[in-house]
Amino acid sequence: MSMFGTNEQFLIANAERYKKLVGIFKPTPPAKKTSDAPPSADMIVSTRIRPILEEELSQGFPECVYPRTDSNTIDLHELKRPVRGLPTLNSSNFTLDRVFGPEFTTSQVYESLVEPLVPWAWGGGVATLFAYGQTGSGKTYTVSGLEKHVAEALTDGSLEGERKIYVSIIELAGQTAFDLLNSRKQISVLEDSFGTTQLAGAFEHQITTKPAFLDYIEAAAALRSTASTLKNDTSSRSHAICRIRIENPSLPDSDDGLLYLVDLAGSEAARDKTEHDTTRMKEAREINSSLSVLKDCIRGRALADLGVQGGKIASSYVPFRQSTLTKTLKHVFDPASSRSCKTVVVACVNPCLADSNASKNTLRYAEMMRVIVPKAKPAVYDPNVPSSWDNAQLREWIEKNSGTPPISAAILAPKETGPQILRLPVPEFLSRCLKTEGVSPEQAQAFHSKLWSLHVDSQQQKRKPAASGTTTAVGAESFSKGKQPGPLSRLEMLDSSADPEPRASEIPFKGRIRPGMVVSWTPGPEYSIFGAAGSGSKTFAVILSPTEVVGERVRDVKGVLVNPPETGGKEKRWLCAMVTPAILPGAYDISIWRQAVVAEDQMTGEVVMEWDAATRYYYLTV
């Protein structure tokens, strides 16, 4: 009996005819939508086709994928078995941002895709590489090779400044995670009540030299493959996540840089794995669903980033809570973390004709992940719209607006345009400012806020219908002058947290606290995490009600009773909903179900927030 199934026998028997048909194949142009527009600069979807292996060649299978030499399009040919007559060719093509054929080395792939991610993470950004594809398509080969190059780049002293580097490597199978740098100990992926994903129990190891780094990478790989042999090939059915955290000791308050290298679970079972027991099928379903959520998250995040860059804000939804994988990668996907991200996807393809179906699915999935930048008309220069500035215009603005001493524009923006400087990770922006002699961290921070508030204002202006006038809180302004609200301002009032009381500003805010008022507050130790989270140090909350009217069993976000029976305190306390920073710097969300108890003593002032229907976020009104 042959070791091959009927389809494989058919392919081997018709290999010569197949090759002849491929030889005379006339390529058709790829679909317009995918080939014309430029890809997003911060999101690259590529494919790597591994060489056909000796074993596959000796079995007599031809190759099925053919990169075109003049474009990023790949042709994939299958042999169709007709009801009668000779087999015919069934061809499809796929266009991606970059294509690496079998002749490309891992070094070349690194230079093209990953090298730019390293200084990005070093500067405080978030960078992620995902490799996925069918079992045996070269994911591990690719990721482990790339990890070695990353280890080299991070430790060879070529990057500027001092950093502390920490690495952790975990494996994720379904809902379960294992620490690959701690004897594969099981750890838990939890999202605490503050929305922070915790890899409870995962070790982080500080790295100072390349050999130490490589030792960790190898130890993790060895552990993964031993576990795999013992447990029936688990490696291809789990995700491996190598997380490198980069701390900048000179900016202790800034976000750490993050570089993730992710070797994803095989997208489908290999051809020769036939045992489809229920556990296996359940696993396969889980993997498929996590890969599908991942695709939506990658696309959603890339679209949201395009919006930040000054383009039209695409309505995008990032369903990162829907799978453990994307929850673990919360920093990459959470729209509430306004971090600058770069993402690279490598779709690994096995070129063997017998696996053409899996390869087709891999390439199709890759194509779906691609985000095409809509062809925009070049922005017309406007001094109040940072996203319309070229490098010279940006530099001029920096020199004039950065205070004393003026921040060197040549150091802050050697070649960046307005949209590019807005995308720069905040720590990198601040580090560059601090290179000008005499500039203090406060000046750098204030200057960053100045640029961003100009940007956010210009975006709001663009979205405001002309009739509604200025962006100031109309309610507050007209009432404080003692005017009765006109029909227009009453309408706007409904979108603003401004006090409806005409002479509100004459009364200190603590004398007129009411549901819906937004206050700034300094969280006590019990909610200290709110102070640390988000952009900047300000924390805001929306008043819901006095605590004493709340039922006895109601609990806050920490699980603490809001109105315990034994309270006899005189201090006035209010139940509040948290205000959390949204993806656009300067924009906020109200987390109505994330509630905290705020004592009046902790409140430092009223702030006015305004709802913007176009972006679906709240903004502070000055």
Ligand SMILES: Nc1ncnc2c1ncn2[C@@H]1O[C@H](COP(=O)(O)OP(=O)(O)OP(=O)(O)O)[C@@H](O)[C@H]1O
């Ligand atoms: N670019 C390449 N050049 C040479 N050999 C390669 C290349 N890519 C992969 N291989 C070889 O192909 C085989 C399968 O690769 P690899 O183990 O990386 O696949 P995988 O997708 O990670 O599989 P799994 O999901 O089962 O872990 C290995 O023997 C590997 O050495």
